[in-house]
Amino acid sequence: xxxxxxxxxxxxxxxxxxxxxxxxxxxxxxxxxxxxxxxxxxxxxxxxxxxxxxxxxxxxxxxxxxxxxxxxxxxxxxxxxxxxxxxxxxxxxxxxxxxxxxxxxxxxxxxxxxxxxxxxxxxxxxxxxxxxxxxxxxxxxxxxxxxxxxxxxxxxxxxxxxxxxxxxxxxxxxxxxxxxxxxxxxxxxxxxxxxxxxxxxxxxxxxxxxxxxxxxxxxxxxxxxxxxxxxxxxxxxxxxxxxxxxxxxxxxxxxxxxxxxxxxxxxxxxxxxxxxxxxxxxxxxxxxxxxxxxxxxxxxxxxxxxxxxxxxxxxxxxxxxxxxxxxxxxxxxxxxxxxxxx
Amino acid sequence: xxxxxxxxxxxxxxxxxxxxxxxxxxxxxxxxxxxxxxxxxxxxxxxxxxxxxxxxxxxxxxxxxxxxxxxxxxxxxxxxxxxxxxxxxxxxxxxxxxxxxxxxxxxxxxxxxxxxxxxxxxxxxxxxxxxxxxxxxxxxxxxxxxxxxxxxxxxxxxxxxxxxxxxxxxxxxxxxxxxxxxxxxxxxxxxxxxxxxxxxxxxxxxxxxxxxxxxxxxxxxxxxxxxxxxxxxxxxxxxxxxxxxxxxxxxxxxxxxxxxxxxxxxxxxxxxxxxxxxxxxxxxxxxxxxxxxxxxxxxxxxxxxxxxxxxxxxxxxxxxxxxxxxxxxxxxxxxxxxxxxx
DNA sequence: GCTTGACATGCAACCGGTTGCATGAAAGTC
DNA sequence: GACTTTCATGCAACCGGTTGCATGTCAAGC
Numbered sequence: 001x002x003x004x005x006x007x008x009x010x011x012x013x014x015x016x017x018x019x020x021x022x023x024x025x026x027x028x029x030x031x032x033x034x035x036x037x038x039x040x041x042x043x044x045x046x047x048x049x050x051x052x053x054x055x056x057x058x059x060x061x062x063x064x065x066x067x068x069x070x071x072x073x074x075x076x077x078x079x080x081x082x083x084x085x086x087x088x089x090x091x092x093x094x095x096x097x098x099x100x101x102x103x104x105x106x107x108x109x110x111x112x113x114x115x116x117x118x119x120x121x122x123x124x125x126x127x128x129x130x131x132x133x134x135x136x137x138x139x140x141x142x143x144x145x146x147x148x149x150x151x152x153x154x155x156x157x158x159x160x161x162x163x164x165x166x167x168x169x170x171x172x173x174x175x176x177x178x179x180x181x182x183x184x185x186x187x188x189x190x191x192x193x194x195x196x197x198x199x200x201x202x203x204x205x206x207x208x209x210x211x212x213x214x215x216x217x218x219x220x221x222x223x224x225x226x227x228x229x230x231x232x233x234x235x236x237x238x239x240x241x242x243x244x245x246x247x248x249x250x251x252x253x254x255x256x257x258x259x260x261x262x263x264x265x266x267x268x269x270x271x272x273x274x275x276x277x278x279x280x281x282x283x284x285x286x287x288x289x290x291x292x293x294x295x296x297x298x299x300x301x302x303x304x305x306x307x308x309x310x311x312x313x314x315x316x317x318x319x320x321x322x323x324x325x326x327x328x329x330x331x332x333x334x335x336x337x338x339x340x341x342x
Numbered sequence: 343x344x345x346x347x348x349x350x351x352x353x354x355x356x357x358x359x360x361x362x363x364x365x366x367x368x369x370x371x372x373x374x375x376x377x378x379x380x381x382x383x384x385x386x387x388x389x390x391x392x393x394x395x396x397x398x399x400x401x402x403x404x405x406x407x408x409x410x411x412x413x414x415x416x417x418x419x420x421x422x423x424x425x426x427x428x429x430x431x432x433x434x435x436x437x438x439x440x441x442x443x444x445x446x447x448x449x450x451x452x453x454x455x456x457x458x459x460x461x462x463x464x465x466x467x468x469x470x471x472x473x474x475x476x477x478x479x480x481x482x483x484x485x486x487x488x489x490x491x492x493x494x495x496x497x498x499x500x501x502x503x504x505x506x507x508x509x510x511x512x513x514x515x516x517x518x519x520x521x522x523x524x525x526x527x528x529x530x531x532x533x534x535x536x537x538x539x540x541x542x543x544x545x546x547x548x549x550x551x552x553x554x555x556x557x558x559x560x561x562x563x564x565x566x567x568x569x570x571x572x573x574x575x576x577x578x579x580x581x582x583x584x585x586x587x588x589x590x591x592x593x594x595x596x597x598x599x600x601x602x603x604x605x606x607x608x609x610x611x612x613x614x615x616x617x618x619x620x621x622x623x624x625x626x627x628x629x630x631x632x633x634x635x636x637x638x639x640x641x642x643x644x645x646x647x648x649x650x651x652x653x654x655x656x657x658x659x660x661x662x663x664x665x666x667x668x669x670x671x672x673x674x675x676x677x678x679x680x681x682x683x684x
Numbered sequence: 685g686c687t688t689g690a691c692a693t694g695c696a697a698c699c700g701g702t703t704g705c706a707t708g709a710a711a712g713t714c
Numbered sequence: 715g716a717c718t719t720t721c722a723t724g725c726a727a728c729c730g731g732t733t734g735c736a737t738g739t740c741a742a743g744c
Binding site: 020065066067068069070072073078080087088089091093094095097098101102110111112113114115117126128129130131132133261287290291292293 | 407408409410411412414415420422430431433435436437439440443444452453454455456457459468470471472473474475603629632633634635
């Protein structure tokens with residue numbers, strides 16, 4: 001199971017790592033002041049072109065690389081932004097992270113990633129830990145209290161994704177629009193009683209979806225019952241199946257695709273055919289065509305959310321002002337094979 | 343689609359962010375030297391308990407938070423490690439990232455995440471960008487050349503995941519063992535000709551899997567043909583189906599589950615039943631029970647790989663020595679429903 | 685030919701901590 | 715009581731850059 005290289009006697013070698021070349025060494029070698037070397041890298045227009053060239057040549061030869069930490073100390077700018085998510089392993093987040101990173105990269109910013117395991121304490125700790133090292137922060141689906149978020153927003157530029165707090169710039173994926181379409185779709189298929197399989201109780205999206213379902217159902221003369229699934233996961237969906245069937249409903253909307261996937265598995269175990277005997281709709285559309293039957297789901301716009309959040313953050317950092325932005329991304333229903341007539 | 347808060351007239355507010363409290367302010371307020379404040383936080387045993395307590399009280403009252411950037415500049419330790427992956431959206435990586443983060447967190451380290459989009463240039467750029475800000479680096483499935491990796495390893499502690507370079511500590515997921523089991527499994531089911539659907543040509547795992555299949559096949563009197571899928575993705579698997587069927591093989595092993603999933607879709611489109619008319623094995627077991635039919639796959643140990651890599655890195659950073667470690671994680675075949683008699 | 689201005693470069697302070705060494709007071713030794 | 719030891723604290727240099735201001739040079743202006 002574990003194997004290491006044979007030649008253990010040669011295996012411990014002291015590191016002879018090149019202790020980074022500094023600006024002073026370049027300055028000496030090039031016969032200029034440290035400030036000139038600094039300027040050659042940051043404001044070459046202040047120097048004679050030939051001076052810049054000479055410095056660059058020497059720097060190159062010596063293998064000089066600017067030290068970002070030192071630069072950050074004097075300028076206050078580190079070129080990093082933090083991104084905190086509750087669960088990287090949830091397929092909703094990787095595309096968001098990817099998009100955020102891409103957008104950050106366009107402005108030469110690096111992303112500090114934090115994973116909170118859905119734990120507010122861990123989230124608080126990470127924010128504190130990031131504080132000195134990033135210029136701004138994006139909190140995706142934060143599990144923190146409004147007060148804590150406000151407190152952190154007072155310390156540094158902060159953008160929220162899927163969390164709606166007045167006065168703090170936020171990007172919201174409005175799954176309400178898609179969820180309403182889902183209810184309408186189910187109603188048209190003849191379903192009269194549906195279940196909402198809820199997600200984490202401190203999730204803004206969960207509240208939003210539950211509310212949207214209730215209000216939409218009222219309009220279509222459909223009754224709704226809520227069955228909790230505790231966390232957003234395959235297993236909690238699977239174990240919720242008993243409770244779901246006990247309600248007598250003929251269709252369900254799950255908090256997210258992961259939960260829906262668990263429900264699909266649970267239904268299959270109980271030999272309830274989908275969509276023959278039961279219709280199921282997911283949310284976030286992260287599994288879509290992959291499940292069997294292919295899951296009808298509410299589209300997600302996590303990629304755009306990540307991109308927009310970072311772009312708003314960068315703008316905010318640059319203007320050094322905070323605008324009360326509320327950027328809403330609408331969603332829609334993607335019909336596949338997991339829904340049918342009642 | 344886009345909505346912003348109504349009260350635009352109030353929306354631009356200059357930031358009045360608390361400009362961080364410094365050690366000097368705490369020192370003045372507590373009537374001690376800056377060094378004492380510093381020690382109160384880093385080596386309280388050097389000070390009288392009552393002095394520490396007084397300093398802490400003042401610091402608390404002022405809302406002092408140590409500046410990690412400044413600390414890093416003088417100590418050379420920033421408490422960050424970098425993790426670079428080729429594609430966050432590939433389900434192989436999130437569990438790895440999560441495990442790495444968890445392990446780092448246990449020692450109070452933060453993770454800098456980099457996504458290279460499978461692009462060596464981007465990877466090189468990110469490494470450079472991280473250089474000043476992290477104490478060590480983990481490169482997962484690096485797409486860089488051996489030379490570049492060696493160069494970077496000379497600059498800072500570096501651990502590789504799924505890349506086998508002599509002299510550089512590495513954690514390898516040996517899919518060879520699982521792949522051999524897959525070939526044996528297929529041979530026992532009566533398959534005499536199988537296809538290996540290859541992945542990225544610069545991927546170490548790809549080479550390893552291809553080699554393992556060939557050598558295993560020889561032992562079981564099975565012939566192997568290779569069909570390229572260019573990148574590791576759903577689409578490239580799907581488009582490869584024509585070429586796969588053209589070989590006349592009755593079974594295939596795909597570079598990874600994503601590719602296999604695409605192949606499944608492609609086969610379904612062509613009305614080739616799985617496992618009735620064709621058997622398929624994936625790799626990495628990231629989709630497993632989710633596909634239809636449930637995919638037989640080679641287990642992945644990405645979680646352990648992430649954990650072990652970070653733990654080796656931390657050890658290496660502490661000892662300031664580099665050991666030629668080659669940590670191998672074996673895999674095995676997980677049989678599900680996508681394989682059957684020929 | 686002297687003044688003025690533009691401009692390239694250098695000087696030195698600063699960012700916010702850390703740390704080796706010096707200092708001085710209290711405690712211990714004979 | 716003088717002498718050493720111990721130890722809490724302060725001093726000041728340092729980490730590697732950035733930047734406002736001073737300086738010196740050279741060409742243009744009159």
